[in-house]
Amino acid sequence: MSKVRVHNFSVSLDGFATGEGQRLDAPFGHAGSRLVEWAFETQTFRDMGIHGVSAASHGVDEAFASNWAPGVGAEIMGRNKFGPQRGPWQNEDWKGWWGSNPVFHTPVIVLTHHPRPPVAMDGGTTFHFVDADPATALEQARALAGGLDVRIGGGAITIRQFLEADLVDRMHIVLVPIVLGRGERLWDGLEGLEQRFAIEATSSPSGVVHLSFERKKPASSESLAGGSDR
Amino acid sequence: MSKVRVHNFSVSLDGFATGEGQRLDAPFGHAGSRLVEWAFETQTFRDMGIHGVSAASHGVDEAFASNWAPGVGAEIMGRNKFGPQRGPWQNEDWKGWWGSNPVFHTPVIVLTHHPRPPVAMDGGTTFHFVDADPATALEQARALAGGLDVRIGGGAITIRQFLEADLVDRMHIVLVPIVLGRGERLWDGLEGLEQRFAIEATSSPSGVVHLSFERKKPASSESLAGGSDR
Secondary structure (H helix, E strand, O other), X not given: OOOEEEEEEEEEOOOEEEOOOOEOOEOXXXXXXXXXHHHHOEHXXXXXXXXXXXXXXXXXXXXXXXXXXXXXXXXEXXXXXXXXXXXXXXXXXXXXXXXXXXXXXXXXXXXXXXXXXXXXXXXXXXXXXXXXXXXXXXXXXXXXXOOOEEEEEEOHHHHHHHHHOOOOOEEEEEEEOOOOOOXXXXXXXXXXXXXXXXXXXXXXXXXXEEEEEEEOOOOOHHHHHHHHHO | OOOEEEEEEEXXXXXXEEOOOOEOOEOOHHHOOXXXXXXXXXXXXXXXXXXXXXXXXXXXXXXXXXXXXXXEEEEEEEHHHHOOOOOOOOOOOOOOOXXXXXXXXXXXXXXXXXXXXXXXXXXXXXXXXXXXXXXXXXXXXXXXXXXXXXXXXXXXXXXHXXXXXXXXXXXXXEEEOOXXXXXXXXXXXXXXXXXXXXXXXXXXXXXXXXXXXXXXXXXXXXXXXXXHXX
């Protein structure tokens, strides 16, 4: 069975994955770019057209960042990652933060209570708007992924829901040593999460810490099917 | 001026420094010993009579743990670290968790709204019970420390108060990769803390991450005096 993976997902010391006040000009709210600056300095993000301030890193930050795409056939993201709008779509002009040729190059399921027709972008990305629970959305993503893995792209609420449903096999969290104070927390409701994962921590010269979560006991296809019946 | 230091203070991924339900038989509440097990395996804690399960570590965990005592002439702790009782003392029998010869071997100020006479223990530890704000308590600790540094021993509320008052020069936090879900949070109310400190992260083979906070701009004696006038 293909794996369900999380990559390059940053949280603050106090566990916030985004700040307060997400807007068109502030995708991470009051956090600004502070949660993602480590990634801007990697070759992988440079290749996506996101430029940092120094020469691209090929060290441990890049080693983790570069695992983002290989082997992934579809992404599932929450609607708050797709854009700043809330509630019913005012119109269908908004096609994500990523321009005409988004970085995904795979099908992307956008979880929303307000479905709309799929949007095909340049470069192989198609946004599918789906109102479904995590297990059902994962079934759909697997059908679109052509046997490859499925990435859970965020934001915090979406990753939390997939962790609560025990649907995540691998997770790469980047701990950024800042105290955000407010925003969306990743860890809420996940007491005892460590019991399900082997966890490894790797500090980087850039100041962040890479946390690798590997599920101790992969879910059998039976338990996954059970999950989708809920 | 002597430094104000925090050492070996563990928090979970979600920022809790102790669990819920602190009791005589559960000093860390539902967290059990999980926040402090890394320390049990160090030579420093072995020498304090706290025994882990494997051969004592002399690696990075010990390197950090061993900085706990040298140069420290007094500790300030919150009443919740001293014991499980709350409110007025029922009697004065309780003399801390640490037996007749406590590990501190210096004066220790216990912050409490219910002062009682000092208690002199074996080995140089004397507990002083003080009802004071952080700056005033620090003045008293410095007077007792004989020119040496003052350690803020915890718990979370006490360290947070000293951080809020900008009285901490160095802080060693140990991030333990568990999700506690409930208890006492360290980081609440400290938004932007990183702006005042240079922060270094070091991952350990034991699985924890050592975070070193060093104040960027040491407080001048004037600003400290100002703080004590508040």
